[in-house]
Amino acid sequence: xxxxxxxxxxxxxxxLRAMEALIRSLGYxxxxxxxxxxxxxxxxxxxxxxxxxDLHMPGMTGIELVERLRGPPCISCAPxxxxxxxxxxxxxxxxxxxxLQKPFDPNAxxxxxxxxxxxxxxxxx
Numbered sequence: 693x694x695x696x697x698x699x700x701x702x703x704x705x706x707x708l709r710a711m712e713a714l715i716r717s718l719g720y721x722x723x724x725x726x727x728x729x730x731x732x733x734x735x736x737x738x739x740x741x742x743x744x745x746d747l748h749m750p751g752m753t754g755i756e757l758v759e760r761l762r763g764p765p766c767i768s769c770a771p772x773x774x775x776x777x778x779x780x781x782x783x784x785x786x787x788x789x790x791x792l793q794k795p796f797d798p799n800a801x802x803x804x805x806x807x808x809x810x811x812x813x814x815x816x817x
Contacts, residue, residue, distance in 0.1 A: 728752035747776030
């Protein structure tokens, strides 16, 4: 069985590299994208364990990405974790699984990812 695939979406190249290095250091696979549109066109949404996305990006925002993934039609049910320096009321009421405010504790992100991996491994009811 291959390592879980964690999707990263952020328009800040430095943040993207830092998250990618952290997650790969844990032995997980990553796919990094500089925009929500790039991610959606990649076709990887159905095969990922979770998605970590910036909230504020040019073009499609993290909230819009969550709405697009949930459909209809539903593209992915993987949990989405939104990260941002500025949280908004809309982010709080979105269907995101969690919100992390930048700068965030890397251990908090690792915990969310590991919980998503454990949940994905549970057999269906």
